[in-house]
Ligand SMILES: Nc1ncnc2c1ncn2[C@@H]1O[C@H](COP(=O)(O)OP(=O)(O)OP(=O)(O)O)[C@@H](O)[C@H]1O
């Protein structure tokens with residue numbers, strides 16, 4: 011029961027955070043020296059056109075009123091229009107955001123599926139050959155520049171071996187002859203639920219290289235974090251007690267020890283998930299992945315303030331929820347943690 | 350009529366290869382634990398009691414190694430068992446509990462989860478049967494409200510209840526031998542006494558034999574049928590508790606008892622044994638106790654004394670008794 015109360019309290023706090031973030035980004039976007047009205051009308055505008063645009067965009071109103079009008083729209087799902095492209099931002103996000111989310115989720119899956127077992131075995135066999143190899147891998151993972159790795163992988167798997175496509179989310183032929191019907195915006199999910207396996211396979215082949223490239227950093231972090239907490243936990247008396255009680259080594263490592271060691275790893279994964287939502291830009295560029303990073307970077311470069319504010323709010327929502335999730339997960343895993 | 354030994358340790362040696370050199374933690378340790386008895390292994394800190402206990406389960410921590418000797422359980426040498434045979438023996442036939450129950454229980458699993466995991470590791474029973482077994486074990490060790498205990502986490506219990514839960518867990522598979530390494534040291538005095546009573550009760554009712562490791566002679570006097578006094582990794586005196594504590598023969602046992610407060614010596618200063626416990630890195634030649642012994646003779650510096658019988662059940666390893674071996 012106290013958990014529900016806690017969640018409600020945290021949600022109220024989340025709303026406060028979102029309001030503050032929206033205020034700060036909104037006003038910062040408006041004090042930078044640029045004229046959205048001029049951006050709206052394009053190059054070589056007349057004085058009249060600019061004045062007209064200022065009125066259309068409501069820029070002639072006081073700042074606080076602009077903010078309230080903007081937030082009113084947000085609450086109704088209207089994030090405004092890009093001052094560059096005049097496209098509704100919510101429409102843009104419907105294509106860019108699932109693309110990034112799909113990429114990031116697959117990369118997180120790679121980090122978890124490979125990172126946790128490698129970290130566990132590495133920590134359990136501290137000083138072994140496997141441990142040294144894994145640690146090298148982990149250091150490489152966190153230190154190799156992603157764009158460079160992306161290019162090298164393209165060179166090998168597309169250039170030399172021809173196994174995997176160069177870039178994009180889907181092949182042109184597939185997009186033309188076996189198009190994926192848009193439901194969730196996740197190509198893998200949409201193609202799977204409609205049974206479009208040709209497209210599914212194609213989308214899967216497309217996502218492998220960018221997802222792996224994006225995964226290297228969280229993978230390295232996961233291995234290192236899991237390894238070091240496992241080493242600590244495996245020295246605990248309750249692990250000796252379990253060994254003395256004849257519990258199998260597999261259960262000791264992956265159940266009894268891992269549950270004690272997993273919290274820091276989950277935290278690292280959660281935070282790097284949020285970071286990747288906009289931080290995947292380099293991978294998106296290298297693999298021509300039409301994602302949020304590319305979208306927001308272009309917006310920043312052209313001071314397209316409604317886009318900047320919208321994306322910031324979107325990422326903040328994720329950040330707040332991931333943090334809430336991390337706290338709840340921690341309390342669920344460790345009964346000594348009180349919320 | 351002597352009961353057959355359940356466990357028989359003979360000339361066990363355990364070494365730790367460290368950067369500083371080879372540490373001789375256990376040096377020719379020999380003793381038996383008979384069926385249905387509580388055997389006390391007593392000695393000062395660092396004399397190799399815990400390492401001996403772990404060696405029985407072949408769980409000597411790295412970088413330690415059993416370098417010589419034998420450990421017979423039901424007449425079979427545990428040192429010759431395969432890995433999987435050993436895993437079945439650990440927790441299945443020989444169980445072990447430690448000093449600090451709060452550290453020995455896994456903090457993120459319920460007591461019920463932990464005990465059923467052990468039961469199902471060793472016995473072919475269903476989840477429900479395992480739970481039933483766990484609940485009856487909780488009752489047997491005097492845990493109040495077993496159903497409730499089953500669902501609690503370790504940190505929700507007091508130290509005494511935690512140790513009872515630990516004992517329940519250790520004996521839940523029907524182990525014949527319990528190695529209890531300082532099971533009461535971390536507990537309050539009153540709780541200590543209760544746990545000792547419980548151990549004696551379990552011996553009587555479930556027929557479990559107990560190797561009770563302790564540095565506390567009071568615990569030995571209260572609980573043990575027989576006792577072995579260890580010094581620098583081997584037994585110096587062994588026999589019925591009464592013989593060893595009240596008719597001790599070895600100068601070290603003398604010293605240990607003289608260091609205890611006693612009503613008959615009220616008003617006198619307690620006598621500590623001169624000198625220090627030898628370092629496992631560089632053991633004294635001959636009898637390891639000779640540098641601290643009041644009765645030291647030439648032979649003590651050269652030859653390590655063997656355990657010899659002085660009467661049917663009383664053994665001592667000391668050159669003072671070389672003449673009297675029977
Ligand atoms: N991991 C280790 N590395 C090196 N030496 C060790 C290690 N563990 C134990 N020893 C050595 O083994 C000897 C015996 O240790 P043990 O833990 O058996 O003593 P003990 O009799 O149980 O003492 P206590 O009453 O303090 O528990 C110690 O003197 C120590 O030097």
Ligand SMILES: [Mg+2]
Nearest residue numbers: 398399400530
């Ligand atoms: Mg000890």
